Amino acid sequence: MRIGLLTEGGYPYLNGEARLWCDRLVRGLGQHEFDVYALSRSKRQENEGWPPLPPQVRAVRTVPLWRTEDDGPALGRRARRRFTEHYGDLATVLTTPTLDVSASQADRFASALYGLADLARDTGGLPTALRSETAVRTLERACRAPGARRTVRAARVPDLLAVAARLERALRPLSLDWYEDDALGAVDLCHAASGGPAALPGLLARHFTGVPLLVTEYGVRLRAHHLTSGAGDTAPAVRALLAAYQGRLAAEVYRQAACVTPGNGHARRWQERCGADRAKLRTVYPGLDATPFAEVGEAPHSGDPRTLVWVGQVEPAKDLVSLLHAFAEVRKAEPRTRLRVIGTSTANTAYLTHCKTLAAHLFPDEAEGRHAVGDNPVAFEETGDFPSLADAYASGAVSVLSSVVEGFPVGLVEAMLCGRATVSTDVGAVVEVIGGTGLVVPPRNPRALAEACVALLRDAGRRARLGAAARARALELFTVEQNIAAFHGIYLDIVSHSPVRRVVLGATGEPLPFAVPAEAHLPGRWTDRKARATPTWAPGPPVRATATEGAR
Template sequence: MRTGLLTEGGHPYVGGDAGLWCERLVRGLEQHEFDVYALGHGPRQEAGSHPVPLPPQVRRVRTAPPWTPEGPAYGRRARRRFAECYEELAGAVCARAGATLAVPGAEAPDPPGSLTDRFGSALYGLAELARDKGGLAGALRSDVAVRALERACRAPRALCAAHEARVSDLLTIAAHLERALRPLSLDWYDDDALGAADLCHATTGGPPALCGLLARHFCGVPLLVTEYAVHLRTHYLTSGPHTAAPAVRAVLAAFHGRLTAEVYRAAELLTAGDAHARRWQERCGADRARIRTVYPGTAAERFADAAEPALRTDPGTLVWAGPVDPAKDLETLLYAFAEVRREEPKTRLRVLGTPTGAVGAAYLARCRALAARLFPDAAEGDHPVSFEETGPPKQTAVSDAYAAGAVVVLSGGVEGFPAGLVEAMLCGRATVSADVGAVAEVIGGTGLVVPPHDPRALAEACVALLRDPERRARLGAAARARALELFTVERNTMAFHGLYLEIASRCPVRRAAPRPFAAPAESLLPGHWTGPEDRALPRGVPAWAADSTQPSVEEAR
């Protein structure tokens, strides 16, 4: 079957966890064909280059630039049509749940489902207008859009924060909606693009899933949405009070909430990376019966050597690995390690990771200062805490560190799916983890789990494992067996293969078969031999048959 793989800023141009997962999915499902549609941004997309060679099952790659042209100028009728659809969209976004929209004849408050219906109707109306007129970019940036947003924010039953929107806030909201609705203007929704697919697979929520919605609306192609990081949750976490004014954050949160609800309603199946993400999807309106849990896959062969007992050379070392940023809560780990050293003075701590941007670099400097303050009597060159980078130019292998250490520690305040914890399990190491995100689900009784932000509990668990090598060995062996059973690339790929077949069997694409004698024989000859309503030539008719320069019957007479 042919799959339209919808990505954003990832495969096949950009690396990272999302790009690596897409690469493994495409290569693992060699029995399927893939057309990759990348909503990317950056010089690689503009140059059309690929960082890795694509497998033969990838038939083609289409990209969308980070900008859209202004598009054609609208006539009066098109401007009126755009104003009506955008007004309805803005009204559905800005209205409070359970409030009455300003529509004629509305007497009772609209339930949340009605707002989603109105949002979806307006969204597809804008998509049809974009398809007919060749784009929406100019209209979405126009004064008509800003005035529609202003009326929606000033409506009596609009969101409380939206009432306070100023002109600058309205311009900011309009610019964000223009970026979010750019997929409406793409030429991907015909029989030569996504319409030829048997399935659309959006590798994340947001804009890729919006492309899948339009393919479903125009061509009837079923949609599968995979969210390892729930799009709406990510928006909430990244739009704090310091990012924008309250009115802007309220309206944009409502827009993403309405879009997520429409995606969840239209998708045939949803996949979550763990139970934590699955609960978020259910809270955002997804039907529990249509959600499947598919754990991310990790290449187990990379850690096969690290699982050998002969490599366990340093039984008194704790290891932490991951990207360095404030969400990882390394300060709690350092305070806990200070208590561990009072119980086991020969214990050492290795921190492996690369800072994530300027914020991560500043946090790493703060952790280094905290470690120097906690251990002021450490000899020069023999500090119990070592900070090592895992990327170039240091090239410290995480698997080697896991192999040499005794206990792997995971301390984090905010955590999704703990990929680093899975790597430690594949190395056969006992683990101590803070109970955040999907940690308890991944561990499943093969490691110790403690409350987050609790240095004393973290220290007691580490000391208990350091003093009991037999327990460490038992937990490590059980952890490796669990990881090999649930969290490998092969397991992930096999699960998606089953989902593809399930959707294809349950929701086959009904494409119109060519009708015999749908066009008269004269249509194969030069000239306009049919009426205006029949001039759409069937597939296989040569291009010269539609040549407008050929004389008509009347002209020949």
């Protein structure tokens, strides 16, 4: 079958969220054909280019979210009236109190969104209108109207300008030319690799052509928005309006999707709270390539039995401060213990410096005592210092995760594949991933973290049993093979419940009845190429569209 893979800031670019997952999915499903529709996040991302793509990728179309390719046409009087009506309905829904989650409000949001999409299709795009004074004034009227939330009533002109600019960026997919019969209208299934902007083109493809939509979220986009839109210098009214848009969009995506695949139970609960129907939800764990960890995982433990290992991206959410305080307690019980903090090359430099300063304060060099001068028990290293990532995990006896915020803990699964006993904080999907094969403690509790580490350091037999159980669990649930098999089954299930929508035209331009058989969803040619009509789905040479070709 032909899949329209929708991404934002990821595949096919060299960096970005879910890039590796998408690449493994496409390569693993070689029996299907993929058209990639990608929204890029930055000029740097575009300049880094794409990796070599497998032959099953027929075409790639990209468009930037970080800038506008074309202002689009100016709207006439009638079109401006339509725009004001639909944009006004959208703004009214966003200013409605969040407790009002009635079906009527959901329908009004959907009607406004699709109304703007229809207008964009009729006029050639809405970038100019979305940045216009009309948009700002419409937002202002909605914020000042009776019944609007108290937070948004206080919105000032700079706040309204900021919201209008952010909404223009969020609504750019409305103006794309991706929804024609020779684009997303020709695929059997749209698969959005995340919620938010990536899912919006799939939502519109369903609206225009009836293509079924599958949404995968390993990190719920609405949750990510709330975590990254902290107070800072952003006005409360701006945060409230943008959060309302993200929440309404997520609810509409979940409502219209044929299937939603959260990456874990933590994400699933978020989706249910945002209105997702339980009957549409199917948990599919991320798939990791277990091969690089096989040698370490199957070999007898060779790491230092007195060493704790932390591997990950150095940032405040990982709470290395609590880990260092916990290690100070560990040293009191086991004075010869060492800690290796192994970060990636993308570390938060300021936070890393803070952690190094704290470590120097907690463990000052001593001429006499637990360690020699210049021999601090805490070592800060990078993954590049080791022959492989598996060797980093293998350098110690116990792997520690100290995060206060976590979605799906990939680093924890990597440690499990290496057969390491683990101590983790109870955040995100940690408990679901561990499944009883490691120790879990409350977050921001250095004493509990220290006690769990000491318990494993003192019991080599228990470490071995937990490590073996953890590796067996990871191989059963979290490998690329199980991930690909799950999505292959989901693809077939969705397509089997979706009608064949393609219309084949004859020489006179009239539809040919019964020209597309039911088995047209399967790869291959089901009509004679010499016939007077050729189905639009017939395979052809790969096509690459430039960024400028993705917008009207």
